[in-house]
Amino acid sequence: MRCVLTILQTDAEETNVDETTAIEGTDGGAVEAAGDLTKDAGEESLNLLEGLYQFVKDVHNYVTSTEFIGNILASGLVIVLGIVAFRLLTRGVPRVLRWRRRRDILDAEAVARIKRQDTAITLVRNALRYVIFIMVALFVISIFISNPIPATAGATILAAVIGFGAQSFLRDIIAGFSIVFEGQYAVGDFIEVEPTKAAGIVEEFGLRTTQIRVLSGELIFIPNGTITGVRNYVSGQQRFTVEVQLSDPEAVDRVLEALPEASDLYLSPPRLVDREDAEDRVRLRIVAVVLPSMSWLVEEALTERIKAAAGEDALASDPLIYKVDQANLARIRSLIPEE
Numbered sequence: 001m002r003c004v005l006t007i008l009q010t011d012a013e014e015t016n017v018d019e020t021t022a023i024e025g026t027d028g029g030a031v032e033a034a035g036d037l038t039k040d041a042g043e044e045s046l047n048l049l050e051g052l053y054q055f056v057k058d059v060h061n062y063v064t065s066t067e068f069i070g071n072i073l074a075s076g077l078v079i080v081l082g083i084v085a086f087r088l089l090t091r092g093v094p095r096v097l098r099w100r101r102r103r104d105i106l107d108a109e110a111v112a113r114i115k116r117q118d119t120a121i122t123l124v125r126n127a128l129r130y131v132i133f134i135m136v137a138l139f140v141i142s143i144f145i146s147n148p149i150p151a152t153a154g155a156t157i158l159a160a161v162i163g164f165g166a167q168s169f170l171r172d173i174i175a176g177f178s179i180v181f182e183g184q185y186a187v188g189d190f191i192e193v194e195p196t197k198a199a200g201i202v203e204e205f206g207l208r209t210t211q212i213r214v215l216s217g218e219l220i221f222i223p224n225g226t227i228t229g230v231r232n233y234v235s236g237q238q239r240f241t242v243e244v245q246l247s248d249p250e251a252v253d254r255v256l257e258a259l260p261e262a263s264d265l266y267l268s269p270p271r272l273v274d275r276e277d278a279e280d281r282v283r284l285r286i287v288a289v290v291l292p293s294m295s296w297l298v299e300e301a302l303t304e305r306i307k308a309a310a311g312e313d314a315l316a317s318d319p320l321i322y323k324v325d326q327a328n329l330a331r332i333r334s335l336i337p338e339e
Contacts, residue, residue, distance in 0.1 A: 194229035
């Protein structure tokens, strides 16, 4: 029995030794695997740092190289030449277009010709800005890239992609060309634009925007693509005729004395052009010329001033206001067949 117990004890001790050895072997493998992972991570970090250092070194070497400095100087020279060319062209082209402009005779045809010349000047100035910028950009690209054809092709593709996203920009340019070809308005015309209701003098016309100077002095930039309608006051003025009928002849002098008030706001101050005396009343015909956006000056201010000067008892009826362009009226009459 004692021998059997001894044998069993010996077997148990050997089993414990084997298990301990197995556990120790397992822990050693885990430690070894963890060491390998740490080693790999360290090698990757080292490679990353080396790559970053090499990139910074290459950038530094390129920036400090004579080739890069020469490209920078050449690019600066191209930009300076582009600015000088733009200044010379924008100053020289207007002088060429304004050459032989006659200022002694300013009839309707001469005024229309001057407006067309000013419109062409603003268009050329606006177009030169885009053309010179594109040319300078292509020259700079060709300086830094030895073969600029692929870069230009890529830039063309990029421009096409941007063009689809910038439809409003292209719409404004197309609308600008339409305005030019159709002659809807020119620089110097007094226009009213729909739907913004902006009214003023066209100060500058570009391919993308129209600049309007309103009477209060503000400069309004209107994209050409947003213009849905234009009212062009070709003559730049509105002629109003106010007919006043008075039952009291003594009120005539009071009405005429009230006309010169605020005369500096008119293009042509109110003046008496016709007077008809009847048995029971006097009819006065007064003419005033204002800017198209200042019709209120006649329709409201002048009529109220006439009413106040005449008095309610002296007025046979409310002042009658009508505006008729005599030249257009004569043209329409010439088109009507005689009976």
